[in-house]
Amino acid sequence: MNKKSIRDIDVNGKKVFIRVDFNVPMDENQNITNDKRIRATLPTLNYLLEHNAALILACHVGRPKGQRVPELSVKPIVKRLSELLGKEVKYAEDCVGEAAEKAAADLKPGEVLLLENLRYHNEETKNNPEFAKQLASLADVAVDDAFGVSHRAHASNAGIAQYVEVVAGFLIEKEIQFIGTALSNPQRPFVAIIGGAKVSDKIGVISNLLEKADAVVIGGGMANTFLAAQGKGIGSSLFEEEKLPLAKELLAKAEEKGVKVFLPAEVVVADKFAADANHKTVSVDEVPADWMILDNKFSKECEDAVKNAKTIVWNGPMGVFEFDAFAKGTEEIAHAVAESEGTSIVGGGDSIAALKKTGLSDKISHISTGGGATLEFLEGKPMPGIAAIADK
Structure with a gap:
């Protein structure tokens, strides 16, 4: 599969929407018990930061089924990602609407923003075009680095491609390279x-x-x-x-x-x-x-x-x-x-x-x-x- 990756685009000074798979396990006190999925995306995030991009990250946690479930908030991930990147990660209390739009508009190159749980909205899993359009409007280009949901046609990984170019992050590129080659050649x-x-x-x-x-x-x-x-x-x-x-x-x-x-x-x-x-x-x-x-x-x-x-x-x-x-x-x-x-x-x-x-x-x-x-x-x-x- 000959797909474009982040190496193939110029991200200098641009806002980049990144679909990541941060659906990590947490205990009853919302402490992350395994951060492997967060660590797996660090090569992609660090590359984009080194190339002067502003990063707008989106993910889901659990299955809130369109409800704002406090235990399934991304807030614990904001804290852990800040530690791993060695810099402040900003937080938007929603992934679309006024809060997300303002946080994305204020974001400068070299800064990182994590949007609240995509699945607080049913429109995400239903691949709603208007929802996908709202996500796309936050950025200049989109990166998919969430292989764990690539078998699903959701707004943040499939629908968004109707409104903005989507390229592969290093994690998903590696999956395509290894599994794709094993099956095709x-x-x-x-x-x-x-x-x-x-x-x-x-x-x-x-x-x-x-x-x-x-x-x-x-x-x-x-x-x-x-x-x-x-x-x-x-x-x-x-x-x-x-x-x-x-x-x-x-x-x-x-x-x-x-x-x-x-x-x-x-x-x-x-x-x-x-x-x-x-x-x-x-x-x-x-x-x-x-x-x-x-x-x-x-x-x-x-x-x-x-x-x-x-x-x-x-x-x-x-x-x-x-x-x-x-x-x-x-x-x-x-x-x-x-x-x-x-x-x-x-x-x-x-x-x-x-x-x-x-x-x-x-x-x-x-x-x-x-x-x-x-x-x-x-x-x-x-x-x-x-x-x-x-x-x-």
Whole structure:
């Protein structure tokens, strides 16, 4: 995707509207508990400040559904962003209307303004043209750096492009570069690793990747459905019975296309769903009738395929990762991905948490900032936020 970025425009002395993803977790006292998303945009913000722009930032927090919910205010973010940038960040008590217009008009090059929660207005998620026009009127140019909402057609990332040119910030540019290239022109062998609880959540992703990958590793709870589709006994494990025909269909599609599918060779089974459950490792052909599969272990052939891959996409854990006894499969995959010398792309909260836990994050080429956005990108669905960015 050949999209314009902030490098391609002159921002000197200009007011720049920037859609960021600052939807950060906060505790009951509105203290930010993880500022990773704020930090991720600092390269974009610092570049624009160094090039003498005035920055007007817009974001959402939570789902206030058009109401002014005090607990979902951006005020705690104003404070944290000021600390991270080492300069005062101004605050506007609304994102449109008189307060926003005056704050934006008074803003000088080198200054930063954060507008109040976009989703205090239903017009944002409804992509209301008049609302988008009001946002656009605050600035000379717009920057989209919020990959986490790029699968949504909202006023601040899609509608605004009707009224002002939108270019990519460094964060969204990196997502397009890594994930876009993996899907359109991957270096081979290309291995996709898909985990998580349900096949139904990732049908489109698996189906799309079967068109593009050389091998697909399927783990997590969804592997139970595929094992059952192969006629394996899965004991009392949770699986999606109604998806058995689909699992068979996907396995047949893989065979037809010559795509190698790796399912678990061994599984860790437990006598109950609990951190302290009795557990043991057994072959996939020997799952006890009244035990459940809570973790997956893969063959050496699978491990080698991952290590030797030139492109890897990983989304979703291999087991019940939150219980230490059932985190080993995910950790083993994390090590295999980290040992690959190819391009590795990891998305999804649990996969990222596994990397962090194993201290392997710096061995990964790209850790995606999007949850649902990453999945929809991998699925090949339209991405309205990306489509709205001007082409070069």
